[in-house]
Ligand SMILES: Nc1ncnc2c1ncn2[C@@H]1O[C@H](COP(=O)(O)OP(=O)(O)OP(=O)(O)O)[C@@H](O)[C@H]1O
């Protein structure tokens with residue numbers, strides 16, 4: 245009756261063998277396939293490097309001008325454009341231009357990949373209850389599992405570098421865009437869908453002309469959250485070799501450089517605010533017809 | 539009668555997980571509530587059989603939850619029935635595959651929705667052209683047509699607005715234009731005007747009637763408002779808990795409600811406005827075609843009526859009374875009846891609403907002659923008939939039976955109140 249007083253647990257030896265077998269198995273898997281998988285990601289790596297170099301090596305004023313152009317196109321607000329200009333200038337003025345550009349490039353790429361993978365998955369979930377019931381718990385795990393834990397197998401497989409960082413960031417940041425695409429499509433007014441069906445639309449017309457446009461406010465909110473979460477991962481990702489603003493923050497922690505930490509942290513905040521404001525006012529502007537009286 | 543454009547045969551709809559396995563309960567005559575309690579399935583429609591003729595406005599009405607929306611959604615198969623057939627122009631639409639069904643929806647039927655169902659991200663013009671776009675019609679052509687229909691519903695100049703910028707009435711005009719733009723022969727309208735306030739609603743009804751005079755569509759119109767049904771319907775079907783309880787012409791429904799449920803519906807209707815003279819007039823019993831005054835007198839005396847409507851080959855001529863003819867009979871008895879002896883009397887036309895003839899009818903002791911456009915005497919309307927129709931609640935056919943009082947007692951206890959008119 246020992247199980248009444250003591251927890252019936254696996255013996256130490258069994259536990260050890262279990263861990264060793266699993267680890268050994270994974271290690272041999274990564275030894276035999278690691279290279280193939282790395283090769284698979286090579287084009288992505290090349291693109292990432294190219295994009296980062298583009299941002300870092302282009303004259304600073306060209307980059308600022310380009311960002312201001314995008315800001316103005318998206319938001320049509322002089323105030324916002326001026327604010328973005330000033331904050332970018334300050335970031336460069338305090339010597340963080342290159343790191344900021346690195347971070348900007350990885351965030352941009354992560355966001356694009358998240359959108360490209362997340363929206364189709366959200367659509368799939370909205371179409372099938374079964375897909376929803378499978379994907380939802382996976383998303384829950386992705387969001388609650390400490391980032392360090394899933395960094396381990398990624399690093400074992402691919403080593404330290406940009407690609408593992410990118411994967412970690414995407415795993416952490418992609419759930420909102422999937423969830424909100426699903427939600428947005430499910431919330432589309434039933435009568436509008438019925439109307440579309442009553443006029444004999446094809447499934448494709450239904451998706452692209454009705455469901456996605458009407459789900460767009462929610463999808464945009466999802467994208468916005470995804471960007472914010474990607475930014476939040478920048479520091480952790482820097483631990484496995486992602487360059488950018490995370491690196492100096494990490495250094496400040498280990499060496500207790502308070503000012504360096506504050507400055508780089510502030511630069512991350514500046515990026516977050518720029519991304520947030522620009523994407524939100526773009527969303528608002530592109531949905532103005534949904535509200536009356538404008 | 540030509541073969542009907544739409545035919546619905548033995549249509550059943552049982553909502554739930556396993557409708558097929560519980561169909562025997564429905565067939566065994568269990569009620570909606572019993573089936574819900576026993577199986578958790580909702581009986582939506584039960585044994586619906588209908589024929590709708592080309593060119594008519596067919597109104598389906600019933601209280602909330604009676605299955606109106608469910609029924610109309612079977613016409614274009616937005617809902618598949620549990621059992622039964624929907625036949626449009628001799629084609630069973632249950633047999634269509636996905637592609638032919640799309641084609642059918644694009645070309646044959648269009649639909650107007652209670653809450654409009656417009657696409658908020660499309661302009662008014664793009665919304666109107668939506669059906670054509672689904673058909674794959676080129677941009678230029680569909681814009682031209684959409685513009686034309688917008689003009690026809692009175693929304694010229696609003697092409698580039700978005701739906702949210704329009705009032706409810708205007709949005710529903712867009713919905714109507716969208717339905718008309720595909721040139722579909724059949725128009726399904728699910729409580730299309732119910733969301734609009736009364737003034738706009740009657741405006742929309744007028745517009746629909748005017749369009750119908752021009753286009754001769756076949757319209758299936760759903761409403762829970764009997765006044766609306768009477769106003770626009772050629773025929774009315776009344777639905778209760780998923781069953782058809784009566785199908786008939788408006789006057790039929792008003793004057794001979796099939797049961798208590800229908801009677802409650804019609805009780806609050808303004809009958810003076812809803813009924814026309816021809817629906818309550820009696821055949822012209824006091825009609826004479828006498829050659830002479832004496833003949834006429836003889837007729838009236840034998841009928842003991844004291845008056846008559848004189849009719850010859852050319853139709854209705856005039857009203858004569860026994861009293862006045864008797865005065866001249868001695869001298870001119872052999873002469874033919876002519877204008878000189880007619881008395882002042884109103885002549886009413888069969889299509890006039892009762893409302894408009896109430897004063898004249900009540901003013902006269904004798905019935906008023908009803909004369910149609912061709913000048914023929916088609917009937918007569920007496921004060922008593924009018925008063926009876928306007929004051930008495932109609933006795934339903936069911937209540938006419940011996941056990942009526944009992945029937946009524948139980949029915950009143952369970953059924954809901956009809957909507958206020
Ligand atoms: N998809 C569904 N699943 C289960 N039950 C349904 C479904 N659709 C309708 N019902 C049931 O069928 C019945 C008829 O509903 P329906 O919407 O056709 O009523 P209605 O006459 O259009 O009412 P209203 O005037 O409120 O629009 C109701 O009891 C409703 O609960």
Ligand SMILES: [Mg+2]
Pocket residue numbers: 606607608729
């Ligand atoms: Mg309804």
